Amino acid sequence: MKKAAGFALIKTIPIFLGYIFLGIAFGLLLQKAGFGVLWAFLISLLVYAGSMQFALAGILTGGLGYLTTAVMTLLINSRHAFYGLTFIDRFKEMKGAGPYMVFSLTDETYSLLCSVARPRGFTDRQWKLAFLFISLFNQCYWVAGSVIGAVMGQMIAFDTTGIEFAMTALFTVICVNQWLAAKTHLPAGAGFLCGFLFLALIRSSGFILPALMATVALLLIFKHTIEKKMEDPS
Structure with a gap:
């Protein structure tokens, strides 16, 4: 367990540096909206949805209904449905920790889990623990940053423009x-192409879901080409 935790701690340092400051930004915005430290802690602990939390700061003061808020949350975080497809089998193998892994699959955690390489000598159990610790540490960083930001907002006056x-x-x-x-840059190229295309067509934040669907379709169509490039990038 210590070996897995140490590995996860090292790998999550970049996320730590980002999440602390992002969490502080969220805590400051929430404090400015009139919600205190307890709200910052509970939202980051139970919602833990990054961009949705920033939107939530406005929703809480805007008087939107429960149904509208639920639909907005679903649309904003719809991309996570595609993230989860990558790890269905892996999370099933983690049994009791599986539901938490699904809950904690943020953009940054997903990116890290996709790119991290299994160290030599790690058993299956250690590798699963490393995945769990990566997700857990990342959420701890976010919660800590949010609470720090809310505390700072109470003690110091900030101009939060652009934060x-x-x-x-x-x-x-x-x-x-x-x-x-x-x-290979084919997957990234497909994502950029679909993103720009649907942004030009739809011209609103609603472009994200159809762009993701089109990207997945392209990746499935060119799956074998991408796999060959991954094996031999030359």
Whole structure:
């Protein structure tokens, strides 16, 4: 267990650096909306949805109904349904920890779980524990950042204009790192192409779901080509 935890701790350091500051940004926004430290802690613990939490800060003060909030949450986080397809078998093997792994599959955690390589000498149990610790540590970072931000918002007056850009900045860094580490850029190219195409057609945040569906379709069509590139990138 210590070996798996140590491995996860090292691998999640970049996420720690991002989540602490993103969490602080969320905590500050929530505090500005009139909600205190307890709200920041509970939302990050029980909702834990990144961009949805930033939207939730406005929803809580906007008087939206439960149904509207539920539909918005589903649409904003619909991309996670595609993330989960990658790890269905893996999470089933984790048995009792499986439901938590599904709950904790954020964009950054998904990216890390996809790219992390199994160390030599790790047993199956240690590898499963490493997956669990990666997810758990990432959520702890987010919760800690949110609480710190809420506390800071109570003690110090902040101008929070533009602070929500921290989420975009983290996504950009992850994208660049994945691009540099990838053996083939076909999947990323498909994602960029579909994203720009549907953004031009729909011209609203609703472009994300159809863009993801089109990207998955392209990846399935060109599956064998991508697998060959992964085996021999030359």
